[in-house]
Amino acid sequence: MDRTKWPALIGLVAGTYQLTSTFGNTFAVDKPVHSSVVALFSLAATLLLLSRFLPRADQQARNGQGYNAVPLQDVHAEQTPRRRSSTPGFQEVSYPSSLRKLRLVFLLLVAVICARVAVLQQVFANIQCARRTWEVAIPLLFAISDYLGSRRGTSSDTSGEHTLTLYGIWTRRILQAPYRYVLLVGAICVACTIAITTTDSPATSYICATTLPYTWSVPLLQHIGGTALDVVLLFCLGFLIRQDEGKSERSAALWLSTVGWAVMIAATLLSICGGAYYFVSDPEIRRAIITIPSAFTWSAVKLDLLFCFTATCTLFCIYHIGTTTTTLLLLFTATVTSTTAFAWAHPHPFPIRSAGYGFAAVSLAMFALIVYFNVEAMSNASDRSSSNATFTRVPTLVYLVILLLFGLRSALWVQHDSLVTYHPIDLLIWEAKQQHDAYINQSTISTSLGEAVHNYRTRYNRQPPPNFDKWYEYATERTSIIIDDFDSIERDLLPFYALSPEEIRERTWELISNPWNDAAGLSIRDGKVEISPHVVPTHRWMLDGLVEMIGFFAEWLPDMDLAFNLNDECRVAVQYEDVEPMRAQGRAFGDPTASVRNAFSPDRAPQWTPIPEEPIDTTPLTELSFQRTFQPFGSVGCPPSSPARSQNRWSLASLCTTCTAPHSHGVALSNWTLAGNICHQPDVANLHGLYLSPAAFKGSHNLLPIFSQSKAHGFNDILYPSAWNYMDKAVYRPSEEYPDPDWTAKNSTLFWRGATSEGVSPGSGQWKGMTRQRFVHLASPNTTSPSQVILLPTSRSTNTAPRLQYTSLSPSVVRSLLPVDLQFVSSILRCGGRDCDDQAAEFAPLAEPSEFQGHWGYKYLLDLDGAGFSGRFLPFLHSNSLPFKAALFREWWDDRLTAWVHFVPLDLRGQGMWATLSYFAGVNGTIGGKQFEVEGRGVEGERIARVGREWAGKVLRREDMEIYFFRVLLEWGRLTDEAREGIGYSGADGS
Ligand SMILES: *[C@@H]1O[C@H](CO)[C@@H](O)[C@H](O)[C@H]1NC(C)=O
């Protein structure tokens, strides 16, 4: 059996490496019990198969070499020639001694496996409350138990010491001391603990509610149910595997089948319990149990194979080199893999990590491991009776690997810097100015219709739509600055060129003929706008606003019907693989040199099927309210290989720094456009109401022509200026009673009021991930959210050369330094089951309803998504206050505003909220006994507020909404025209 030792060792290291690097992103943990049961069954099958084939193959090989295969150690076991050649079955498993003890251990093993799976499920259910576990100490425990077990009968050997130097004696004493392994293993465990603590992602804002018991029950479960059970599990395995120290084929077959059967019985018991649970539970839960998402299956199979492989290798390693060394290798490989990957991905000052300590700790662990192997080999050479040593001579390969790792870690250490020489936000503000200038330079060039037409052709590679001259006139009469850049319309409409006008008409009709769809119709006939039948009265104002808006330019629009989304949530997400070819078709549409007719086709009206008086009862939409929508809808617009589609960031306890890195500079958000792209952010699946549990989500994967006020990335709705803003539902209107004072007279607090209306929390704790809840929780004084990061000057900084450092502060300290007032108003909405009370307790006390115009008294106004876009943002922008915006949804104006020039962007995860606020508001107080007096950049804040206000007054007026909408509808008119190719505007430049 010795020939399995090397493969097992290598397999153990490789498997642990692979598991550590992929486990954090697997979909398999979405259903921990399913995955565990499958993994256990396959492990059992593997072990039982191995027990059948491995010893026999081994024996044949040895027989072929003329080796005497009858092992002396096996004499205790029943052995008749007939029996020996047969496979050991369950009943056949017999043991040399203490059969009762073995049976007990066997039953204990089965019980522990079952309990471990139950614990796993409980911990995963509230993983955001998980803390670091004590698993690191397991090897040390086994080393101590080895030491206690072997102490009897050993005496130190001092002979021959007189020939050695003092150092030699000392080394030899230590290396031969009976507790030498305990020392070395202890050193490695301590080193690994330090390495892990110094490379930790900051915590997320996902809520671990203080008012619920999970804050203490989950860590308790992790320690008692996790670490302790693992120790017992390993003890049982060690006992079963190594009870017969003689390593013959016979005993290998024995332990393989014993462990195999134990695992098999545990898996069967778990399946029976699962089945029973299924039959006693509600239909809702039943459905949840049996729905298996496709991403899960594939991910679970991969993890399953990897687990079987690693677990089998682990068992063989326990067999060959003992539990202590095996767990030590596991710990070492896992720690080095995870910490090195982290160091590799994070060379920058944020997230905070003590690169020096981390490097020292890993180096110590590597050194101690090498010494450990050498000591083992030495003891092995001097005492042949113990055949447990990993190596008889430590192979060069091991030194090489360790050396390589050491080199890599030194390089990573040297590369890491923990100081910042300038404030990232200074840089971002400077960059944003350039970006905004570049935007103006390309969006406002045209000064005549001819130039506008020319620029349209160069930009979009086709002729402008019919009546473009009328649009130009309309826009210039209303002094629109933006004439050329309407890329957002192009982005929205591109895929629709792949549909025929008839298909578009049909799909529009399907949408507005059934009121269940929550889509309202508007008909344009002979330059008049009318509301179609079947409109819910509550949304009447919205359609009235639209009619008013379109009324200004309806005379230039062709006859057509339009479908408007009445819900806040967006609707249409076409799979990336389908929509990309459609976009390509769109790009190929038209010819900038074609001669076209400047008129829509006549006789368009009869082509639109009338809306039936009696609603139809078919629908192209699927009801998805109250469900998780990220995998089925949110991410389908992303490339298949993107993290959003291929990874599942299930660890809610730590910030996904690889998700934020592409759009962040340190803790600050650096690229607003990219931040809205969820393809590199698999973690937002758990961080927004739209993805966790939307209130009204009726969606489709078919390209349906529906107009929405806002949408998240990957959705194909067509954006239009919201009637909410157009109709001044929320408006900037300061008065005597609620004035908008000068910047310096404002209260220097970050302010937010709102309701829990982002999504519905029907009873499974979905609220814990929603953006509004998370931000309020971050700022709430009576809860313990995790420690927060801000940038503070270090003692080394001077006036000319600032040296800043990210500093982690406890939430209470940071709250005492920076004034925030974020609260929910009146009562908890959109909740069910226990989630109403849980939220009421966690967010108590709720604020009194306040007057909207009261906002202007505060310097910093936080703006957060609701179930859709936030209707307050535009009024905020028009005021003298500075808006801070965190949003998933994007609106029609997104290209027009530049983050850091017109408003302050925040990441949805909230990790930068305090640092950004401290940049503007300054820090003045005592932190850890040190007095800090950092002046805020209030001047910058005031400037952004002013520039944003002025810019909004130029490009986000009611007129600008009309101009934008006019242009959308002209393009839409061409798209729905049977003569699409032959119409357009080709005049004005002489062609
Ligand atoms: C932000 O990201 C977008 C999309 O990837 C990119 O085109 C743009 O150049 C980036 N902007 C800045 C300022 O880096």
Ligand SMILES: *[C@@H]1O[C@H](CO)[C@@H](O)[C@H](O)[C@H]1NC(C)=O
């Ligand atoms: C500023 O606002 C906060 C929170 O709303 C309030 O507690 C505080 O008293 C206000 N400060 C001043 C000077 O009005």
